[in-house]
Amino acid sequence: MPENFVRLCVYEILKRLLPDGGFALFEKGNYRPDATAWAILSLESLNKEATVVDHARSRLKEDQDKDGRISVQKGLSAAYWTTSIAALAWHGEPAYQEAYKLSINFLISTFGKSSPKKSYIGHDTTLKGWPWIEGTHSWVEPTALAILALKSAGYEKNYRVTEALQLILDRQLPHGGWNYGNTNIFGQELRADSYSTGITLYALAGSIDRKDIQKSIGYLQKRVEKDRTPLSLGWEIMGLCAWDEYQISFDKYLIECWNLQKRYGKYNTSFLSIILLACAMLFNHTKPL
Amino acid sequence: MTPETDKNSAINSKISRRDFIKFSLALGALASSGLVIYRQWKKYIRPEILLQKSSASTSVFIAKIKSYSEDITSRLLSGFKELGVTESHIKNKRILLKPNYVDTLTGADHINTHSMVIGAAIDAFFFLGASSIVIAEGSGNCRDTFLMLEETGLIEIINTYKIPFIDLNYSDCFPVRNSGHFSGLPIFVLPNELKKVDIVVSMAKLKTHHWAGITASMKNMFGLMPGSFYGWPKNVLHYAGIENCILDIVLTVKPHFAIVDGIIGMEGDGPIMGIPKQSGVIVMGHNPASVDATCAMIMDIEPDKVGYLSLASSIIGPIADNNIKQRGENIKDVQTKFFLCDHIPAMKRLRET
Numbered sequence: 001m002p003e004n005f006v007r008l009c010v011y012e013i014l015k016r017l018l019p020d021g022g023f024a025l026f027e028k029g030n031y032r033p034d035a036t037a038w039a040i041l042s043l044e045s046l047n048k049e050a051t052v053v054d055h056a057r058s059r060l061k062e063d064q065d066k067d068g069r070i071s072v073q074k075g076l077s078a079a080y081w082t083t084s085i086a087a088l089a090w091h092g093e094p095a096y097q098e099a100y101k102l103s104i105n106f107l108i109s110t111f112g113k114s115s116p117k118k119s120y121i122g123h124d125t126t127l128k129g130w131p132w133i134e135g136t137h138s139w140v141e142p143t144a145l146a147i148l149a150l151k152s153a154g155y156e157k158n159y160r161v162t163e164a165l166q167l168i169l170d171r172q173l174p175h176g177g178w179n180y181g182n183t184n185i186f187g188q189e190l191r192a193d194s195y196s197t198g199i200t201l202y203a204l205a206g207s208i209d210r211k212d213i214q215k216s217i218g219y220l221q222k223r224v225e226k227d228r229t230p231l232s233l234g235w236e237i238m239g240l241c242a243w244d245e246y247q248i249s250f251d252k253y254l255i256e257c258w259n260l261q262k263r264y265g266k267y268n269t270s271f272l273s274i275i276l277l278a279c280a281m282l283f284n285h286t287k288p289l
Numbered sequence: 290m291t292p293e294t295d296k297n298s299a300i301n302s303k304i305s306r307r308d309f310i311k312f313s314l315a316l317g318a319l320a321s322s323g324l325v326i327y328r329q330w331k332k333y334i335r336p337e338i339l340l341q342k343s344s345a346s347t348s349v350f351i352a353k354i355k356s357y358s359e360d361i362t363s364r365l366l367s368g369f370k371e372l373g374v375t376e377s378h379i380k381n382k383r384i385l386l387k388p389n390y391v392d393t394l395t396g397a398d399h400i401n402t403h404s405m406v407i408g409a410a411i412d413a414f415f416f417l418g419a420s421s422i423v424i425a426e427g428s429g430n431c432r433d434t435f436l437m438l439e440e441t442g443l444i445e446i447i448n449t450y451k452i453p454f455i456d457l458n459y460s461d462c463f464p465v466r467n468s469g470h471f472s473g474l475p476i477f478v479l480p481n482e483l484k485k486v487d488i489v490v491s492m493a494k495l496k497t498h499h500w501a502g503i504t505a506s507m508k509n510m511f512g513l514m515p516g517s518f519y520g521w522p523k524n525v526l527h528y529a530g531i532e533n534c535i536l537d538i539v540l541t542v543k544p545h546f547a548i549v550d551g552i553i554g555m556e557g558d559g560p561i562m563g564i565p566k567q568s569g570v571i572v573m574g575h576n577p578a579s580v581d582a583t584c585a586m587i588m589d590i591e592p593d594k595v596g597y598l599s600l601a602s603s604i605i606g607p608i609a610d611n612n613i614k615q616r617g618e619n620i621k622d623v624q625t626k627f628f629l630c631d632h633i634p635a636m637k638r639l640r641e642t
Contacts (some may be wrong), residue, residue, distance in 0.1 A: 120633075132519075186633050229439070231432060265454075
């Protein structure tokens with residue numbers, strides 16, 4: 001991956017830096033905790049802008065609720081899916097140990113809504129993971145992100161992680177992919193999407209046997225040949241690399257993805273950060289989250 | 290998906306500060322700035338708009354259009370004329386087109402509002418003097434909006450017309466009081482884009498729906514609700530009751546106009562996994578309940594069998610055939626029986642006698 005490409009990505013992310021230390025999704029936008037947490041993670045993954053990263057961590061902490069959650073907008077704290085990303089952004093920094101622990105404790109004590117099994121729903125609705133929004137069902141992406149956060153805190157063997165892994169595997173589609181979290185409704189199998197599959201594969205790495213996800217790797221290998229949008233491509237690469245499925249062509253794909261901003265307009269900070277995290281994996285051959 | 294409904298949670302029309310706090314506490318959601326949020330939504334008054342009140346009759350226009358390669362713009366302009374929408378209503382107005390983009394599959398014309406229909410609407414609104422147009426959607430399933438824009442061809446329309454596309458899932462938002470009170474949700478969190486436009490147009494797809502029976506202009510309003518606050522899928526609305534939320538969102542947002550793309554609709558297990566249905570129509574009108582009722586009749590479904598339409602008939606607009614002034618084509622001339630899945634309860638009841 002060319003160094004100047006990374007510099008360009010970092011430069012673009014920094015354009016969204018706000019005077020208070022947080023990040024917006026776009027230039028001249030308002031503070032968003034998800035944009036801030038993703039920016040921290042991506043900049044740190046390549047050891048860039050340490051001072052900016054520290055200020056951003058501090059800004060992120062400002063809006064943490066007493067129970068440890070970080071919500072998308074202060075005062076509307078049912079939307080707490082950002083807590084897992086914030087926890088990862090504080091991980092390993094002594095100055096934010098308290099905020100980190102609080103957020104981990106929040107995740108440990110928070111469940112998606114479960115219900116008795118239903119004949120018309122393909123997945124096991126009794127399993128508990130994490131929802132996007134408080135008081136709703138557990139879905140694949142927030143559960144995968146919570147698994148990553150809890151694993152960062154050494155909770156690999158905790159029953160919440162064990163059950164969450166079970167949930168994730170239960171939501172796997174027959175051909176190996178995942179979508180947002182429904183496999184089959186009223187007898188109809190649903191389609192997969194590659195970013196959900198990528199995030200999930202990334203979160204599962206190191207926790208389950210490769211045979212359980214061999215088909216998933218095959219699904220992503222096909223998708224990565226054609227997808228060039230930042231969310232899909234970024235997570236496809238991260239999901240594959242987490243299982244040591246590196247390809248030389250990934251560099252080229254990321255540059256093609258970047259160039260598509262001429263067609264789609266500027267990518268938001270979260271998407272740019274996913275691109276940068278994928279770059280970090282290609283550079284370092286280690287998991288940045 | 291677990292669309293549990295809580296139909297006992299209707300609340301009084303007056304929402305006090307105490308109600309707001311109770312709601313927030315119930316969700317575990319009241320942060321220190323909760324009162325600031327309360328003050329924000331209390332002050333917000335949605336500008337009054339064109340939504341026809343529940344009156345004795347409304348008008349709906351049906352255009353027969355066989356394919357997306359036909360001249361759709363001129364048919365939309367004919368529809369506007371028949372419905373009394375003139376330059377005086379549109380000139381210098383800022384328009385928000387809300388299409389239905391729910392999932393993506395290359396080459397599939399039956400899942401999302403077709404890009405050619407959106408392009409035609411852009412032409413028509415500019416022809417009538419609109420000052421600006423934005424396309425805005427917050428997909429309920431697919432979070433990769435660029436992928437959807439690409440695979441549906443909408444990106445070509447956006448770039449050709451240089452029209453902004455707003456991904457509502459990540460919009461800055463404001464809370465507003467729920468004007469409907471069916472769902473029990475005291476507030477909705479709406480995208481700021483709604484404050485920046487004069488006219489909201491629901492540009493829906495004509496489809497069956499395995500939870501709501503059918504989906505047309507009213508259910509399409511779910512896509513205004515940002516995923517950041519409602520999830521992917523918008524599970525908050527499922528738990529509060531899909532039919533209830535359809536009504537509440539329409540009553541709160543008050544869309545001004547509906548255009549439903551039924552040139553190729555979807556039958557069977559909609560709204561994503563169903564199969565294409567060539568129905569060859571575009572349905573348009575001011576009143577979303579009457580437009581959706583007309584859509585149901587075109588699908589050979591009695592509107593009052595559709596739960597949300599039955600509820601809408603007394604508060605949003607008439608759904609009975611004899612109370613809707615049909616312009617353009619007659620329903621009988623374009624009616625085509627949509628296949629419904631008997632094993633899906635929301636569909637089975639639509640044709641039960």
